[in-house]
Ligand SMILES: C[S@@+](CC[C@H](N)C(=O)[O-])C[C@H]1O[C@@H](n2cnc3c(N)ncnc32)[C@H](O)[C@@H]1O
């Protein structure tokens with residue numbers, strides 16, 4: 147009975163032990179709150195590692211791209227002057243729908259130069275897609291199967307002349323199995339988007355005859371541009387025009403008369419929708435309406 151009395155005496159609200167414990171709990175709580183605030187703010191504003199950044203829902207892609215190129219020894223193949231051609235168009239019409247044939251060291255740059263727009267990459271090499279996306283998971287890329295080989299470039303022009311499904315009157319890609327220049331198995335998103343800009347910069351520089359070549363990419367870009375329903379032109383950029391096949395296909399399908407700028411190894415075409423022109427891809431006259 148006495149013992150009990152003693153205990154209750156010490157833990158009474160006005161007792162010294164109670165006061166001591168209360169202060170201890172208060173200090174502990176305050177420390178806990180400060181500590182947890184510090185850890186959240188440091189992970190939100192962090193200059194932390196890549197993993198921390200990737201976990202964030204709203205990272206700034208522009209800043210990440212700057213960081214990437216500032217710490218990378220591999221730079222895009224296009225020259226500053228060549229890049230400026232597309233850059234200037236992006237500045238004037240962006241944010242826009244930008245389709246890029248080829249994934250490379252320039253991909254993060256193109257996506258970052260089109261903030262708020264849709265930038266989609268088409269790449270033939272599935273292993274290369276994995277490699278690039280590992281370092282730049284925010285990029286959007288589809289793998290594309292080509293039905294052509296570089297060595298067939300001349301023969302495919304004859305095929306184009308003789309195959310009715312390649313004709314400009316039909317002018318379709320989705321499910322176009324007969325015209326081998328048509329990229330017939332792209333995703334619905336590619337077919338259903340009106341692309342304001344199309345960059346053709348694949349396959350890579352090493353030029354082997356079994357490589358798919360750019361014939362189908364150039365033909366398909368031309369068909370997409372022709373089929374545009376929105377007002378305004380489609381900007382098509384073709385790199386490596388120092389090569390015979392690129393030149394030949396560009397002149398045939400993107401049309402010399404729509405060439406608006408040549409810079410280094412880059413050609414820039416402005417292709418109007420076919421509704422505005424009549425006749426073949428290149429033998430066209432503006433309708434006088
Ligand atoms: C024509 S290159 C150049 C692309 C871009 N202009 C650049 O500056 O990186 C891109 C193509 O090369 C192929 N490629 C395969 N392995 C590659 C590698 N290790 N580095 C660069 N390109 C590679 C891919 O198919 C890709 O579409």
Ligand SMILES: *[C@@H]1O[C@H](CO)[C@@H](O)[C@H](O)[C@H]1NC(C)=O
Pocket residue numbers: 206207208209
């Ligand atoms: C990303 O950072 C850049 C450069 O600091 C800034 O101009 C831009 O507004 C930022 N974008 C977003 C979406 O916060």
Ligand SMILES: *[C@@H]1O[C@H](CO)[C@@H](O)[C@H](O)[C@H]1NC(C)=O
Pocket residue numbers: 377378379418419421422435
């Ligand atoms: C196509 O024609 C329409 C109607 O004449 C015109 O408003 C539009 O600007 C033209 N577009 C192009 C790209 O020439």
